[in-house]
Amino acid sequence: MKSPGTPWWSSRKRYSSDGLKTPDRSELTDSYISSSSSNGGKSSVDRNPVKVAVRSVAGAITSCFIPPETKSSSNFGDSEPPSVVSDISSSGSSTKPSSRRGIYSSSNNSTQTKEPGSLKFTIAEIYKATRNFSPSLKIGQGGFGTVYKGRLEDGTFVAVKRAKKNVYDKHIGIEFQSEIKMLARVEHMNLVRCHGYLEHEDEKIVVVEYVPNGTLREHLDCLSGNILDLAARLDIAIDVAHAVTYLHMYTDHPIIHRDIKSSNILLTENLRAKVADFGFARLAADSDAGATHVSTQVKGTAGYLDPEYLRTYQLTEKSDVYSFGVLLVELVSGRRPIESKRDLKERITARWAMKLFTDGDAILTLDPMLQRNPATNLAVEKILELALQCLAPTRQGRPSMRRCAEILWSIRKDYRELSASDLQSLSSVSQRSASIREQ
Ligand SMILES: Nc1ncnc2c1ncn2[C@@H]1O[C@H](COP(=O)(O)OP(=O)(O)O)[C@@H](O)[C@H]1O
Ligand SMILES: [Mg+2]
Numbered sequence: 281m282k283s284p285g286t287p288w289w290s291s292r293k294r295y296s297s298d299g300l301k302t303p304d305r306s307e308l309t310d311s312y313i314s315s316s317s318s319n320g321g322k323s324s325v326d327r328n329p330v331k332v333a334v335r336s337v338a339g340a341i342t343s344c345f346i347p348p349e350t351k352s353s354s355n356f357g358d359s360e361p362p363s364v365v366s367d368i369s370s371s372g373s374s375t376k377p378s379s380r381r382g383i384y385s386s387s388n389n390s391t392q393t394k395e396p397g398s399l400k401f402t403i404a405e406i407y408k409a410t411r412n413f414s415p416s417l418k419i420g421q422g423g424f425g426t427v428y429k430g431r432l433e434d435g436t437f438v439a440v441k442r443a444k445k446n447v448y449d450k451h452i453g454i455e456f457q458s459e460i461k462m463l464a465r466v467e468h469m470n471l472v473r474c475h476g477y478l479e480h481e482d483e484k485i486v487v488v489e490y491v492p493n494g495t496l497r498e499h500l501d502c503l504s505g506n507i508l509d510l511a512a513r514l515d516i517a518i519d520v521a522h523a524v525t526y527l528h529m530y531t532d533h534p535i536i537h538r539d540i541k542s543s544n545i546l547l548t549e550n551l552r553a554k555v556a557d558f559g560f561a562r563l564a565a566d567s568d569a570g571a572t573h574v575s576t577q578v579k580g581t582a583g584y585l586d587p588e589y590l591r592t593y594q595l596t597e598k599s600d601v602y603s604f605g606v607l608l609v610e611l612v613s614g615r616r617p618i619e620s621k622r623d624l625k626e627r628i629t630a631r632w633a634m635k636l637f638t639d640g641d642a643i644l645t646l647d648p649m650l651q652r653n654p655a656t657n658l659a660v661e662k663i664l665e666l667a668l669q670c671l672a673p674t675r676q677g678r679p680s681m682r683r684c685a686e687i688l689w690s691i692r693k694d695y696r697e698l699s700a701s702d703l704q705s706l707s708s709v710s711q712r713s714a715s716i717r718e719q
Pocket of ligand 1: 424425556
């Protein structure tokens with residue numbers, strides 16, 4: 281692994297003032313040549329650095345081609361409190377989360393209220409919060425199971441994730457508890473908070489912070505009718521990079537997210553991002569009989585999976601960096617990581633985008649819903665340059681998540697400055713033409 285100051289990125293090219301200059305690709309591809317040449321001898325054809333870079337990224341991306349999941353969420357824009365839940369909760373007197381009291385607690389011992397400060401919910405609290413898992417409160421369905429919007433007695437909105445019956449290996453009950461306890465200790469403004477859990481008979485339920493404004497994927501699909509502009513997309517990328525850096529660096533031991541993807545990025549009303557489901561993938565076991573070694577099973581989502589992890593089963597923080605690279609391309613292009621209805625060359629979005637980037641046509645990857653201008657052109661080049669590094673075929677070629685955050689920070693700074701100077705020159709041009717008209 282490279283030290284934090286190691287300049288794989290320090291050879292960053294300079295851009296001309298109009299922001300349109302294509303990067304110096306020989307600088308960019310150096311790391312690819314060294315990382316791919318370690319895999320064996322190369323023919324003379326392979327000496328073209330651009331071709332080598334494209335081929336190594338393309339190979340890496342192709343090797344993790346798996347058909348896409350087809351899931352759509354039904355909760356977009358659903359930020360209204362469930363009325364019946366409010367009715368029920370109005371009968372309670374307590375407002376402290378630590379004193380949640382189940383409506384069924386007097387009739388069923390197993391549903392008594394939990395200890396103050398405990399993470400264990402009672403089934404009564406869960407029933408009450410979700411109105412007995414009312415279908416009207418269902419907000420999503422994912423690999424883990426069904427997600428309901430709920431409201432705790434103190435008024436806090438939560439997302440209640442009810443595991444599919446076969447999603448957990450029955451051997452991992454204790455791991456489940458300790459894992460959730462560990463996750464609940466992790467607090468960061470860009471991470472979805474874990475409130476607690478419940479194991480009840482064959483049910484496993486996790487209660488997490490409810491984030492009201494839909495997923496990043498839904499916003500890229502414009503389901504709300506509003507286009508997510510590039511400034512907002514950059515802010516979201518930075519939020520995600522900060523959250524994942526925190527998981528990798530600042531917790532007791534590194535937490536690898538394992539499932540970074542646009543539907544795990546939830547947005548607040550102010551379009552700030554909260555990363556969901558960190559560490560969850562480790563809890564989920566294969567439903568195959570006899571699968572007990574959860575930690576060695578490949579978990580993640582098609583299109584985002586690190587090819588090196590797929591090949592070696594060795595999971596490191598850099599697998600998250602790879603997924604983050606896929607996410608960056610998704611943010612720029614608006615496309616899903618795998619678009620099976622497109623022409624063969626465009627089906628794997630990251631491969632298509634990296635080819636355009638290395639050919640000097642980065643701007644052609646821009647989401648057609650976004651407008652081109654010098655600030656956008658420059659930002660797209662730089663974001664894709666970072667994506668290319670994140671998508672390096674081996675982990676040594678990828679930056680740390682912290683470095684990604686720093687680079688995105690500087691991309692945002694340049695983007696803001698250039699956008700502001702564009703605006704200034706536009707307004708001075710319009711002032712000038714107005715004064716000419718007055719004369
Ligand atoms: N904490 C949450 N707050 C609001 N909505 C959520 C939350 N967690 C999940 N959802 C919704 O439920 C859907 C399914 O979530 P999940 O089971 O994690 O599957 P996936 O991550 O594959 O989409 C999400 O796409 C999202 O729409
Ligand atoms: Mg999720």
